[in-house]
Amino acid sequence: MAAGTRSVFFHIDLDAFFASAEELDDPSLAGKPVVVGAAPGHRGVVSTCSYAARRYGIHSAMPISEAYRLCPEAVFLPVRMARYAELSSRVMAVFQDYTPDVVRVSIDEASMDMSGTERLWGSPSAAAASIRDRVQDEIGLSISIGVAANRYVAKVASGTMKPAGLVVVPEGEEAAFMAALRLKDLWGVGAKTRARLTELGIDSMERLLALSPECVSSIFGNAGGDFIYRAARGIDPGIYGGESKSRSISSETTFETDVVDREYVEGVLLGMAEELVSRLYAEGACSRCAVLKLRYDDFETLSARETRPAPFAGSSGVYEAARGLLERKWNGRPLRLVGLGLAGLDEGGSGQAELFEERGDREARVERAGIAAARKGLGKLTRARLVPRPPSD
Secondary structure (H helix, E strand, C coil), X not given: CCCCCCCCEEEEEECCHHHHHHHHHCHHHCCCCEEEECCCCCCCEEEEECHHHHCCCCCCCCEHHHHHHHCCCCEEECCCHHHXXXXXXXXXXXXXXXXXXXXXXXXXXXXXXXXXXXXXHCCHHHHHHHHHHHHHHHHCCCEEEEEECCHHHHHHHHCCXXXXXXXXXXXXXXXXXXXXXXXXXCCCCCHHHHHHHHHCCCCCHHHHHCCCHHHHHHHHHHHHHHHHHHHHCCCCCCCCCCCCCCCEEEEEEEEEEEECCHHHHHHHHHHHHHHHHHHHHHHCEECCEEEEEEEECCCCEEEXXXXXXXXXXXXXXXXXXXXXXXXXXXXXXXXEEEEEEEECCEECCCHHHHHCCCCCHHHHHHHHHHHHHHHCCCCCCCCHHHCCCCCCC
């Protein structure tokens, strides 16, 4: 960034992405409560739900049984990760038209460094509106955008006026913007942390901001205390710090409530593996290195990687590596965030063929067919573990 150029970051979030993708492919679902995840009557959780479903109190990571109790008339659908990955790639391509500095945070989120682009695209608000309109008009999906001088405040701003929101936080007004929010709007501070704050009589941003950094650290430890103290003041705590913007791809999710269910975490990783391999195939790349990221309820964050002699063989290979890393590194403590990435991407190398051949012709055909179907809007191929069964009698 040139000297004197002010920092401008966009954080873009696809609104109720999986449910919106289902409505895009089946317009008859528009306006209905749509729940993407497992089927009622079986163990599983909500992956995403439409805004109509949220009016009943349904939210992501909620047990399907509870979602069914709240809204038995909802439409319950399986996860179609290949289709979502294809749509996500199209959306990300629009972002790349505006700046090469795009961090793909997950399948439905991206952070863009738009510093120094005003001569090309006009004011930040004009550029953001242009991006939002293009995604809606060209792809048929709704996005919300937060604009700020740092990535964290942009991330928070993107969630304050959904759906199809556009919130600009002027430089220098980050602290005032954060101070006006509710504690529940402080991204990265989950329900358990808020409950602990409430126990101590800290039930508003005003009271949180009155605490010294030493006091916050005494409650939540050095890592957690530093994160909360900085975030509450609109100072970027480094949510994407140390993550490469090139030669790697990744996906992560922050849980609405802390998670201790290993089977659920493994299911999340399986979905991420499907997504990452779809992106690899679309980019003509391969990888030998899987990276697992875990963040505990006290904000302690760790990562681990596994590098193999040959490129991964389809999503099964990526998932096996991720599951092995989880087995070795997770001690069962409540998880706030989980992420999966592939590093050391080799574009155009011989490994691309191995990616879909090492496991044999059958898996290669299935992986290719699923991605090809998704590109045509026909994505119906999904791993059995991600497909809900009909409820038992």
